Amino acid sequence: MLFNSSAFLIFFPVVTLLFFLLPHKLRWMLLLFASCFFYMFFKPEYILILAFTIVVDYYAGILIEKQETHKRRRLYLLMSVIANVGVLAVFKYYNFINTNITGLATHFGFSNHMPILRMALPIGLSFHTFQAMSYTIEIYRGNQKAERHFGIYALYVMFYPQLVAGPIERPQNMIHQFHEKKYFNYHNAVSGLRLMMWGMFKKVVVADRLAYITDPIFNNPHQYSSLSIIMAAVLFTFQIFCDFSGYSDLALGSARVMGYTLMTNFNDPFSSKSITEFWRRWHISLSTWFYDYVFNPIITTLRHWGKAAVALGLFVTFFLSGLWHGAGWKFIIYGVLHAVAMIYEFYTKKQRKKIFGLLPKWLNNGLSTVLAVTYVGFTWIFFRANSAKDALYMIKQAAGFFKGLKANIHSWLGDMSGLEFGFSKMGIYLLLIIFVQFITSYQRKEKLLPSFTSKKVYIRWAVYYTLVMCIIYTGVFEHKNFIYFQF
Amino acid sequence: MKKFISRLVLFILIPLPFLFVLNFITDKGLHKSNLPLFTEWNDIYASKANADVLINGSSRAWVHVSPKILDSALNTNSYNIGIDGWHFKMQYTRFKVYMQHNKKPKLIIQSLDMTTLHNRSDLFQYQQFLPYLNDSIIWNATMGYRGHFNDFQRYFPLYKYNQNLRFIKEGVLAYLNHDRNPHVKYKGYQGQDATWSDAFEIFKKENPNGSEVEVDRSTCEDFEAYLSYCKQNNIKVVLVYSPEYYQMKPLWTNREQIFNRYRAYAKEFDIPFLDYSNDSLCFNTKYFYNSQHMNTTGSEIFSRQLAADIKQYLQN
Numbered sequence: 001m002l003f004n005s006s007a008f009l010i011f012f013p014v015v016t017l018l019f020f021l022l023p024h025k026l027r028w029m030l031l032l033f034a035s036c037f038f039y040m041f042f043k044p045e046y047i048l049i050l051a052f053t054i055v056v057d058y059y060a061g062i063l064i065e066k067q068e069t070h071k072r073r074r075l076y077l078l079m080s081v082i083a084n085v086g087v088l089a090v091f092k093y094y095n096f097i098n099t100n101i102t103g104l105a106t107h108f109g110f111s112n113h114m115p116i117l118r119m120a121l122p123i124g125l126s127f128h129t130f131q132a133m134s135y136t137i138e139i140y141r142g143n144q145k146a147e148r149h150f151g152i153y154a155l156y157v158m159f160y161p162q163l164v165a166g167p168i169e170r171p172q173n174m175i176h177q178f179h180e181k182k183y184f185n186y187h188n189a190v191s192g193l194r195l196m197m198w199g200m201f202k203k204v205v206v207a208d209r210l211a212y213i214t215d216p217i218f219n220n221p222h223q224y225s226s227l228s229i230i231m232a233a234v235l236f237t238f239q240i241f242c243d244f245s246g247y248s249d250l251a252l253g254s255a256r257v258m259g260y261t262l263m264t265n266f267n268d269p270f271s272s273k274s275i276t277e278f279w280r281r282w283h284i285s286l287s288t289w290f291y292d293y294v295f296n297p298i299i300t301t302l303r304h305w306g307k308a309a310v311a312l313g314l315f316v317t318f319f320l321s322g323l324w325h326g327a328g329w330k331f332i333i334y335g336v337l338h339a340v341a342m343i344y345e346f347y348t349k350k351q352r353k354k355i356f357g358l359l360p361k362w363l364n365n366g367l368s369t370v371l372a373v374t375y376v377g378f379t380w381i382f383f384r385a386n387s388a389k390d391a392l393y394m395i396k397q398a399a400g401f402f403k404g405l406k407a408n409i410h411s412w413l414g415d416m417s418g419l420e421f422g423f424s425k426m427g428i429y430l431l432l433i434i435f436v437q438f439i440t441s442y443q444r445k446e447k448l449l450p451s452f453t454s455k456k457v458y459i460r461w462a463v464y465y466t467l468v469m470c471i472i473y474t475g476v477f478e479h480k481n482f483i484y485f486q487f
Numbered sequence: 488m489k490k491f492i493s494r495l496v497l498f499i500l501i502p503l504p505f506l507f508v509l510n511f512i513t514d515k516g517l518h519k520s521n522l523p524l525f526t527e528w529n530d531i532y533a534s535k536a537n538a539d540v541l542i543n544g545s546s547r548a549w550v551h552v553s554p555k556i557l558d559s560a561l562n563t564n565s566y567n568i569g570i571d572g573w574h575f576k577m578q579y580t581r582f583k584v585y586m587q588h589n590k591k592p593k594l595i596i597q598s599l600d601m602t603t604l605h606n607r608s609d610l611f612q613y614q615q616f617l618p619y620l621n622d623s624i625i626w627n628a629t630m631g632y633r634g635h636f637n638d639f640q641r642y643f644p645l646y647k648y649n650q651n652l653r654f655i656k657e658g659v660l661a662y663l664n665h666d667r668n669p670h671v672k673y674k675g676y677q678g679q680d681a682t683w684s685d686a687f688e689i690f691k692k693e694n695p696n697g698s699e700v701e702v703d704r705s706t707c708e709d710f711e712a713y714l715s716y717c718k719q720n721n722i723k724v725v726l727v728y729s730p731e732y733y734q735m736k737p738l739w740t741n742r743e744q745i746f747n748r749y750r751a752y753a754k755e756f757d758i759p760f761l762d763y764s765n766d767s768l769c770f771n772t773k774y775f776y777n778s779q780h781m782n783t784t785g786s787e788i789f790s791r792q793l794a795a796d797i798k799q800y801l802q803n
Contacts, residue, residue, distance in 0.1 A: 006639055020488060184488045465502060473649050478634075 001041035003250040004204050004477065011038065012254060015160075019258050024181040028151045031178075035160035039123075042164075046122040049087060050158065056083045057132045058153045061139045061146035073140055080136040084129050092121055096327030124164030126324055130289055132157050135171045137293055144171045152178045159260075161251040165244070165482055167265040167285035174260075182259035191449075192256035194464075198439075199249025201467050203482070204475030206432050207242035210235045211476075213421055213429075218384050221394045225411035226401040229394050236384050237377040238433045240483055241269065244283070245440075247482045268444035269376075270437060273368035275341040278376055286324070290317045310346055315339045330388040337379045503644070510644035513655045516662030517618040523668075524615045527568055527675045531581070532619070537589045538566035540797075542675070543578055544598025546571040550780055551729045552596060553790040554674035560794035561801075567675035572611040575603050579709050580628035587624070594723045596797070599749055600731075600779065601739050604710060606703040609633045617647050617654065678783030681776035687732065690778070697738040700745060707748075714756045725797060726753055726760040729789060730768040735778035759800055763789065 001007050015034045022030055040047050060080035067073040089097075094117050102112040135156065138144035147153040156174050157163075217224050217232035224232070248265040255262045265285050272278035279287045295317040302309035315336075322335015345352075356364045378395075385391035401408055416422065442448040452460065518529055530536045540563050542552045548569025557565040568581050610616075610632040619625045620641050629635050640647040648654050660666055671677060717724045726749060736742060746762075753760035766789075768774045774785025781789060 006637060184491070186488075186491050189491050461498065464498070469502075472643075472646060473652060475649065477649065 001038045002481065003247065003254075004200065004208075004475075007041065016254075016257055019182075020184050027182070028149075028155055028178060031160070032151055032155050032158060035155065035158040035163055038160040039158065039163055042123045043120070049091065049122050049125070050128060053084060053087060053129060053132050054154050054157050056080060057136050057157075058147070058150055060136050061153070062148070064136060064139045065146040077136055077140040081133060084133050088125065088129050090117075091119075091125055093323075093327045127166045127168055128157050128163060130168045130286075130324075131162075131166075134168070134289060134293070138171050144175070147171070147175055149179075159255070161255040161260075162262055165247050165251070166283075167248060167251065167263045168289050169263060169285070173263060177260050185259060188259055189257050192253040192258075195249045195253030195256065197253075197464065197467050197471070199246040199251075199253060200471050200475070201246075202242035202249065202436060203246035204477060205470050206436055207239045207246060208476035208478070209432070209474075210239035210242070210429065213419055214239055214384070216419060217415075218390075218394075219386060221385070221390055221397065224397075224415050226397050226399075226408050227412035228415040229398045230401060231412075233377050233381050233394070233398070235429070236380055237270075237373070238436070240380065240384070241266075242436060243483045266440075268440050270373050271369060271441055271444065272372050273365060274345050274372050275338060275375060276345050278372055279338070279342070286321070290321055294320060307347070311343045314342045314346065318342065325383070328388070330382045330385060330391055333388055333391070334379050334382040337382065341375060506644035509655070509659075512662045513645065513648065513658030514618045516658035516660065516666075517654060519666070520657055520661040521666050521668040521670050522657060523671050523677070524612065525618065526670070526672050527570070527581070528584075528615060528619060530566070530675070531568065531585050532588055534588045536566040536568065536585060536675075537564070538674075539563045539593045540565035540596065541582075541585070541592035541594070542567040542569060542596045542598065543582055544569045544596075545573055545578065545600055545603070547600050547729055547779060548596075548598035549675065550677060550679050551786045551789055552598065552727075552793065553676050553678065553787060555676070556787060556790040557794050557797075560791065561798055565674065569598060569675065572607075574605045574607060574703075575706050575710050575713075576606050576703075577628065578603075579713050580624060582713065584622070584624055591720060592722060594725065594797070594801075595717060596793070597724055597726050599726055599728045601700050601742065601745060604702045604706050604745065604748065605700050606706045607632070610635055614651055614654065617651070618658070620647055678786055679776055679780065681782050683772040683775055684777055686777040687735070691738070694738065697740045699740045702745065702748070710752070714752060714758070718756055724756070724758045725800065726758060727793065728760070728762045728764050729793075730763045730766045730774070730781060730785070732772065732775050732778040733765075733769040736764065761793070761796055763792075766792075 001011060011034070015030070018030055019027055036047060039050065057080055060076050060083075063076045064073050064080075067076060098112070098114050098116060101114065105112045135144070135147075135153075139146050147156070152175060155178050156169070156171060159169075159174070159178075162169060214232045214236045217228055218236070221229060245266040252262045252264070263285055265283060267281040267284065269278055269282040272281055295313045298313035298316060299309045302312065305312070318335045318339035319332065320335070321338070322331045322333070325331045325334065356368065359367065381394050382388065382391045385394060416426075439448065452463070517525055518532060520526075520529065527536075538554075540554075540557055540561065542548050542554065542557075542565060546569060548567060549571055550569075552567055552569070554565040554567050557563065568578075568585055570577055570581050610629055613629070613634065613636075616625050616629055616636070620636060626636070626641065636647065640649075645655065657666070657668070714724060716722075728746075728749070739745075749760055752758075763769075768781070768785055768789060774781050774788070776782045
């Protein structure tokens with residue numbers, strides 16, 4: 001089920017109301033049933049894959065905890081990780097690997113007879129697989145006790161607000177919350193709904209509107225001019241932020257109404273002054289997952305390598321992060337580009353500080369942010385393009401912008417007229433982007449909420465009405481999927 | 488929880504009266520608006536069409552048959568309810584609405600084209616239906632198409648105008664009698680002052696082997712039901728295939744099959760089938776702006792010719 005669908009408009013209040021009407025001991029059942037229903041709304045049979053992961057990790061958790069020797073604990077952890085990665089390998093990476101084997105085999109005059117798997121990728125597979133893996137790893141590390149209540153454990157993996165696109169939770173944060181008795185809290189309910197409203201605004205008013213421009217250009221880059229391609233890359237940067245952070249806000253908000261706290265997934269990423277800082281602010285639950293379970297173990301194990309361990313750790317982490325996003329070379333390139341930038345930042349930290357230190361602080365900050373966000377926008381061309389080939393074409397085209405500038409601007413005007421994207425629309429889109437960025441920055445400084453909630457009720461309600469009206473009357477409700485659902 | 492629910496209910500209820508009133512004003516205003524998208528529907532719903540001779544069909548009816556010429560040649564009162572971009576299913580819907588709100592015509596000129604018996608998958612120009620979603624005929628007719636309306640659009644005030652907020656402004660202005668849109672159609676007809684474009688060349692390039700039109704069974708059933716209804720109610724029907732650019736003919740790969748169907752209908756229901764696809768007009772691009780549509784010059788010559796042929800038919 002999509003958060004931006006009419007089905008959710010019924011689902012959410014019904015589930016929330018029932019949640020508070022039912023006694024505590026029955027609530028896990030309601031939430032589990034609701035989560036199954038929510039997931040099965042996409043494609044019912046995929047619940048079996050989820051069920052497999054849940055059963056495997058539930059028993060793996062108990063077995064890991066029971067073992068007295070480190071070796072045996074490790075064995076059960078390994079089995080659990082293999083089962084989880086195996087599911088990902090089969091459903092997400094099999095065809096990618098197979099196609100590449102075929103390519104290689106053909107190159108060397110052989111043939112590959114492995115069949116192609118003809119099935120759609122189960123929605124949110126990478127998210128819940130990673131969440132399930134964090135459970136067994138944390139038990140192995142002794143940070144979490146194995147959950148004996150099968151229903152509660154299943155709920156940890158399946159809790160509907162974060163089931164299909166995160167945040168990727170840790171057992172320490174979630175499992176105890178399902179055991180706690182939740183009481184209705186007026187402020188939680190209001191702030192949860194407020195967050196949902198803001199998430200919905202970002203998704204249907206901004207992100208899906210930007211998609212009207214970015215989709216045609218990314219889907220047919222050969223038909224568009226350099227300037228149009230540059231514009232699409234810039235707009236996509238904001239589209240993906242509004243889309244994904246909008247989803248996270250909806251997830252956090254809907255959980256908060258029931259009294260559950262999910263981890264924050266975004267913290268004003270476009271104010272980052274480096275790529276390293278960007279990854280501390282963007283998709284935080286995934287970054288910390290990779291930090292905890294990939295990067296940290298690598299640098300700890302190879303600490304005698306010195307700086308090289310960090311470089312290797314970063315490369316492996318971001319290579320895997322790229323691969324996590326999707327089975328395709330474009331995602332791998334996307335990850336590697338981030339790895340390269342972060343390794344560069346790591347090795348040149350002192351020199352950059354020296355050079356940038358000569359500039360006034362405001363210029364230093366501004367320039368760093370512009371450079372970081374531009375680089376991130378550049379990498380997103382690989383992320384969004386339909387293939388690595390398309391992405392390379394787009395970059396080549398964009399680079400030729402200054403060749404025949406006049407003709408380029410003329411073609412761009414033609415493209416914009418074809419997309420029905422006139423100057424007034426551009427102005428509106430620009431205002432929307434500035435508005436979202438302004439609120440996001442203000443939110444980070446934690447100034448927004450205290451000042452807003454202290455305002456008179458009619459001012460608060462006027463703001464709510466304005467946002468709700470914008471969502472209802474200007475939102476795009478064509479059941480556009482959230483971009484991160486595909487992962 | 489009580490406090491929360493009562494506030495939430497209050498929050499929802501406060502704007503509703505205003506939204507319902509604005510929705511009512513917008514719908515009412517658009518019902519009398521001159522916006523070309525709504526004019527025929529508005530005339531039909533307001534019982535202003537009331538024609539003795541009714542012209543039905545797609546855009547080829549809408550831009551080919553001039554009621555002004557028919558009125559003067561036949562000394563009658565005609566109206567063109569041709570609907571742009573739609574095949575017979577929606578033409579039939581418009582006819583049904585017409586019959587509900589207007590007097591029975593004596594004669595129907597049913598304009599045919601190669602795609603009359605086809606059915607499209609999307610809800611083309613869905614905006615034209617917005618002020619009339621409460622009519623069950625429109626509601627049912629628009630179901631089943633890609634992007635069809637939902638209950639929320641039907642019942643939640645103004646939500647149907649999402650993405651089309653300008654219609655709220657247009658509706659309010661029209662309601663207050665400040666509609667600034669000029670009347671561009673005459674009794675549903677709108678001649679096109681356009682010259683031959685490169686659309687046909689593009690079509691040829693994109694379809695070097697021509698194009699086959701898929702005949703939709705359910706549309707055929709509707710067409711038969713329509714002809715039966717007219718026969719039962721003593722409404723004369725003339726099937727008319729207006730001129731199309733001659734080079735297009737061989738590009739319809741199943742043209743003969745479809746024409747045989749039209750001939751069979753004419754025979755079965757004992758009605759004339761006037762085929763102008765070999766008319767002298769078909770051989771000169773100066774009468775067309777694309778292969779299927781004549782411009783004002785062509786359509787006026789054709790309308791006069793059609794009027795003369797209908798006159799002869801009526802006299803016999």
